[in-house]
Amino acid sequence: MALCSYAQQLFDLMLLGEDVSFAINESNSFKVECGELGKRVSRLLELLSDLLITTAPTPLYLRPINCMVAKLKGHFEAARRIVCNCKHRNLIWRLFASRIAAEFEELFHVLDAFIGEMEWVVRLYESQTRGGCLKTVDRMSPTVSVWSCIATVEMGSSLDDRIEAVNHLASLVRHKHDYKHIIVEEGGVDSLMKLLKENCSLVAHIAAANTLCLLANEDNEGTIMKEMVSTFIKSLSKTSPISKQTQAADLVASIAERNPESKQHDLIRENIIWQLVILLSSEQSTLELKISCSNALWKLAQGSVSNCRTLTETKGMLCLAKLVAKEQGELRYNCIMIIKEITSIAESDDGFRRSAFTSSSPAAKAVVDELLRVIKELDATKLRVPAIKSIGSLARSFSAKQSRVIGPLVARLGNTDQDVAMEAAIALKNFVSTGNYLCSEHSKSIIEFEGVPLLMKLLNSGDKSTHPHVLALICYLAQHDSNSNVLIKAGALTALQTIDPKVNIEYTELETLVPRTISKLQSYLTVEQQQTESSTGIIQFITEQSKAVVDTIGGRLKLLYKGLTVYLPTLVKNPRKRILRAIPPLKKTRIQQFLKAKCMELALMSVYYLKKRLAIEEPAQKLRLVLPLMALKEITALAEHNIDLRREVFKTGSVELLLRVIKESEDYMLKVLAIKSIGFLARTFRKSNHHRVISLLVSQLENGCGEVVMEALVALEKFSCDENYLCKEHSNKMIEFNAAQILVKLLSDGESELKLQVHGLVLMCCIASKADYCKAVEEARMTTAVRQLLREEGELGTFVSQKPELKELATKALHSLILYYEY
Structure with missing residues (x-):
């Protein structure tokens, strides 16, 4: 009116x-x-x-x-x-x-x-x-109470009275939902929006914004949020004074903290976050403005997948990494907390984690590097704890090769600050829990970094609040047989047996973990004793057989020599000269026949022992099979250059057992022995039976253990080398199982060891000179990789230039590839 x-x-x-x-x-x-x-x-x-x-x-x-x-x-x-x-x-x-x-x-x-x-x-x-009527509001009708508050917001004589009226409106809405409709009908939204746009204190703006968020419903939410966001954007723009930008950022932080539903709105995500990141990364922004912007982003990121995804899609991650590296105090703390919120969301959302924290992402790598630097170099618990939590949340993003992440966490187990030590234990638990598919490799890294003694020390002398997490970590480490011996020697079994029963009851995770781990370690002790007895028997058998072989050979040679030198001279003219010529080949033939018989006897015994142990109900990867596998490895090594012995060994059924060990075992030592044996038998396989063998060996090229990858490369080289008359067929089969892509990735990976890359280069050159799958080779960009090496790019390129035989092999492979493409 x-x-x-x-x-x-x-x-x-x-x-x-x-x-x-x-x-x-x-x-x-x-x-x-x-x-x-x-x-x-x-x-x-x-x-x-x-x-x-x-x-x-x-x-x-x-x-x-x-x-x-x-x-x-x-x-x-x-x-x-x-x-x-x-x-x-x-x-x-x-x-x-x-x-x-x-x-x-x-x-x-x-x-x-x-x-x-x-x-x-x-x-x-x-x-x-004006403003004094608020004292009698509670005694009036609902409509009159709302009028009194809105009138004071519009016409209050002091700012404090107006703020009190706004807060009273908010309390009315919280007390009874019907007030929301009355306030909207009586023009309260317009009055609050007017106060929000006024140039007044931050307290008044926060009160108005929070009340507006409470008034938003299905009918007017879009209008209210649009008005609020437009006001914020105008205040956060580069043309606004820095003081107004700072106040707007603080206002956004307050809304995000007090009204979690409002911060999920599309307008907030699509407009406000971008503007805050721009101000945070700007060189012209003051320290106070950056602190306010970082605080607002922290509150917006808390528990919001959509807001965290928007942050990672902007240049926000790189900006945060730079600020953590060069800033101090509250700004650095806020940036670390933003990272913690993002990684916390990544831990629970697999899709977001895979998109935001890929190994090829420069922003993700920069963030991880800065977190590790904070963990290693800074003494502030306030910064270390969220940094450790962030690394723990990203546990499933790290490959087995990235053991550099494990080392700093293990070192923090010995920290004097119990909060830091506890967070380190929790983070390491994420690496070795059953939900992490690389738990076996990560557990080996913890053992290699001497983590078990630190855990036992923390369990014996640390704060009781850390004990449940330490116990859970020990239990997860014990799930892998290769760690059992170290844990038992450190006293883990005794510690688990003497644990307070109340701890198991309070923490449901330990209720099943601890009894299962105690049972597993006890059974390991029993199996170890049986293994020791079995090993002693096998060693004694091999020693006795070896002595028997030597004695028999010596006795038969003496008898043969005596017959040739005593009896034959009376029967043959010029006997000494002829017999001396015949003795060396005769001795060699008889010795080889005898050794072949003994080797076959030992091979059959090893295969029998392997079958017997693999028939036990426990999985193959949980058995100690080192001695029989070592025996088979030595026998197959002898058979590599003896076609008759190679055929006889192949008939024993040892290949199936070796393939089963490669496929099922988690112990890298067993895998290495089995892969070596398969490599020695490479020339035994035909086109009819090489499919499964090559498939299994190619899959091991992506194993997290470097030794396994090395032996798989060497074994595949034996399949594709010129000495193998089926090298062309084997090479084609490797291409069929994506070996080209894996090898190119291995050569371009800066974190791979040089010796792995050298063997990978040799195998790739062998494949390139023989394979027929030109399209698959081209898609793998094999030609580009070889050319880069010949240009002496990188550490491997420098190494190749110093080795003429490698350079010649690479040049030959490049010519073959070029001919394929021209054809």
Whole structure:
């Protein structure tokens, strides 16, 4: 309502009131009631006059007056109608006298209540009492309470009164949901938005923004959020003063912290986060502004997958890494906390983790490097704890080769600060828990970095709050047989057996882990004893057989020599010369036949032992099979250059057992022995049976253990070398199983050892010179990789340039590839 229109309506209402007073003076009946009515009408006219004088100078919040005017007009018209019925005293009047008396009584009640509301309205608009009406809000009707608060927000004499009114509106909404609709209907959103845009204190802006978030519902949420976001963007723009930018960032942080639902809104994610990252990374931004922006981003990232994804899609990750590296104090802490929130989301969301923390991402690598630097170099617990938590959350993102991450965490187990040590134990637990598919490789890294003694020390002398996490970590380490011996020697079995039962009850994770680990370590001790006895028997057997072989060979050679030198001279002319010529080949033939028989006997015994142990219900990877595998390795090494022995060994069924060990065993030592044996038998395999062998060997090229990868490369070289007459067929089969892509990746990986890359180069050159799958080779970019090496790029390229035979092999492979493409 325009102010002039509002004043005109007040004048019209006052004229209507005077008409009622004139009608009262002309009444002939109900004199007492009319007198009482006259007093009430006179009081209302006085209040209307005061209201007109009070509100005339300035435009105001007119919603209460509009409602009051409409109601008062109805009351005056009702009063005039009743008074008009009191002008005559006749028969009809007598019939309706009782009804008129009742109407007077009802009108008195209505007018008395209305006079109270009008007095409140007049006080509300008086400049000296604006804001003071909040004290009586609780005693009023819901609508009047809302009017009082909104009017104070609009017209309060002091900023404190206005802030108090805004907070009271928020408390009304929290107390009863119905107030939300009343506040929206009575114009509260516009008043709060106006306060939000005013150049006033941060406290007032925070109060207004939080109340607006409470008022948002399905109908008006889009409008409210759009208005708020546009206000924030305008304040955060580069053209705004730094003080206004800082205040806007603080306001965003407050909204995100107090209203978690609001920060998930698309407008916040698509506009505010980008603007905050720009200000955070700008060189022109002051330290105070950067602190406010980082705090706002921290609150926005908490528990929000969408906001964290937006942060990683911007240059936010690189910006955070740079700030952690060069800044100090609160800004560095806020940046680390943002990273912690992002990694926490990544831990629980596999899709987000795979997209944001890939091994090829420069931003992810920079963040991880800075976190490791904080863990290793900074002494502040406040910074170390969230950094360790972040690395622990990313446990499933690290490959087996990235053991550099494990070392700093293991070192922190010995930290004097128990909070740091506990977080390190929790982070390491994420690396070796069953949910991490590289738990076996990571557990070996922890053992190699001497983590078990530190865990036992922490268990014996550390704070009791760290014990559950340390025990869980020990239990997960014990799940792998290769660690059992180290754990038992360190006293882990005794510690688990003497644990307080209350700990198992309080932590459900330990309730099943601890008993299972104790059982496993005890069974390991039993198996170890049996293995020792079996090993002693096998060693004794090999020693006895070796002595028997030597004695037999010596005795037969003496007998042979005696026969040739004593009896033959009497029968043959010139015997000595002929026999001396015959002795060396004769001795060699007989010895080889004898050794072949003994080797076959030993091979059959080793295969029998392997079959017997693999028939046990436990998986093959959990057995100690080193001695029989070592025996088979030595036999297959002899058979590599002896075709007859090679065929005989192949018939024993040892190949199936070796392939099973490669596929199922988790012990890298067993894998290495089995792969070596398969490599020695490379020339035994035909096109009809090489499919499964080559497939298994190629899959081992992606194993996390460097020794396994090395032996797989060497074994595949034996399949593709020129000495193997099926080298072309074997090479084609390797290409079919994506060996080209794996080898190119191995050569381009800067973290791989040089000797692995050299053997990878040799195998790749062998494949390139023989394979027919040109398209697969081309897709693997093998030609590009070889050319880069010949240009002496990188450490491997330098090494190749110093080795003429390698350079010649690479050049030959390049020519073969070029011919393929030209053809």
